[in-house]
Amino acid sequence: MYDLIVIGSSTGGIEAIITILAGLPDNFKVPIVFVQHQDRNSQSNLSNILKNRFAFEFVDVEDKLKIEKAKMYLAPPDYHLQIEMNKTFSLSLDEPVHYSRPSIDVLFETAAEVYRSNLIGVLLTGANSDGADGLLRIQENGGYVLVQDPSTAISAEMPKSGINATHTEHIYYLQDIATQLLKILKEGIYD
């Protein structure tokens, strides 16, 4: 049973996120956390775009917020997003990882520590290798990992790094990712 989905993306990520969300039902219950690499001053973009487009409840993460069902969490720009053992978020201003803050690795690794095999990790389009180590950690801790097909991604480097690190065969075209998530969650969808 899966209690959390973590999704990391960079260049081309906003369009990819929109495509995936369009394939999920309105009453989707499993919480999702998004780390989308963004410019410092463009938080409003991702948050506003998604809020205007979808009925899901999007939350701009604040320090110490508790993770709840049926919510979709957006990492704030220029902080690392971490998950604590008590399933709350914490933030930090530690050094960028792979030149990135928020770093997908930081979210994925801390999530893997807490959620272990109850976790799904998704790596999407992006132009650097942030997220590959984190995806591997999720896999090592028993979670399910999934990568966007690099050949049709706007930016192939991130998903390619993820595949190289994990040797996962769960590689899907963007338009099939939502269906695949629903399939593996079938036993885990509440209510």
Added chain:
Amino acid sequence: MPNNLNSIEVEMLIIAINWVYGYDFYNYARTSFNRRLFAIITKYKLENLGELQHLIVNNADFFKKFLNDITVTTSDFFRDTLVFNAIKREVFPYLASLGNFKVWHAGCAAGEEVYSLAILLQEAQLYSKAIIYATDINSKALEFARNGLFSISRIEQAQKNYVLARGRYAFGNYLTKSKKNAVLDPKLKKNVVFSKHNLVGDQSFGIMQFILCRNVIIYFDKKLQDQVLGLLTDSLCVGGFLCIGIRETLSFSAVEPYFEVVDKKARLYKKIKDRSKNNV
């Protein structure tokens, strides 16, 4: 990345540090604390936490380095410019109505925020009435702050932020540049006292009219946040202002009832009443 930091070993290290040096890290948010421990072990090429603990306990000079590494903070000039605009709009008129006033940057890191506010106070002709305390647990950062020395690579972003914070002149007016570094105008620190202070455990040192504590309490767990926010609240006069990080909050904190929200986005609050002596 920390997947081999045994949590029992971390607890033992925390107990040892508190026992020997009196610094209590027990209620720091564990995830970032562990990540920093791992980075320190890597930096000094140690084998494991046990070795780190041994070094710390037996070598006070090493502990000083450790303390600086475990509390490192980064900051920018005019970080989150909307906050500085809110400060000018809401806090400056209050400060202007006073005679002398006290400002406390609690967790000042290398001084970027201190100098940013000093510049704006100067431009608003309030600086001469200000007594500014800039404190941090990290002595290395304090040293940089005292010197007003910053890497040239930071200056370009600082200049952009200064403009966004609607600075009146040019950020360059406040600097002397060399090839690698920039030094802030020493006049900006004339009214600033830089001092070592540990928000966990040290006492309040006076009553302030304006306290800034931004992106500090993110490193603490909820319990410690409440304790530190209590210290800040008790150090602030009624009618005084508190400013915290834009992703931090007073909501659901122990001190929420003592403040009214002045600017939510900027996380700027005004103290409306004192905590009674009976509150712990």
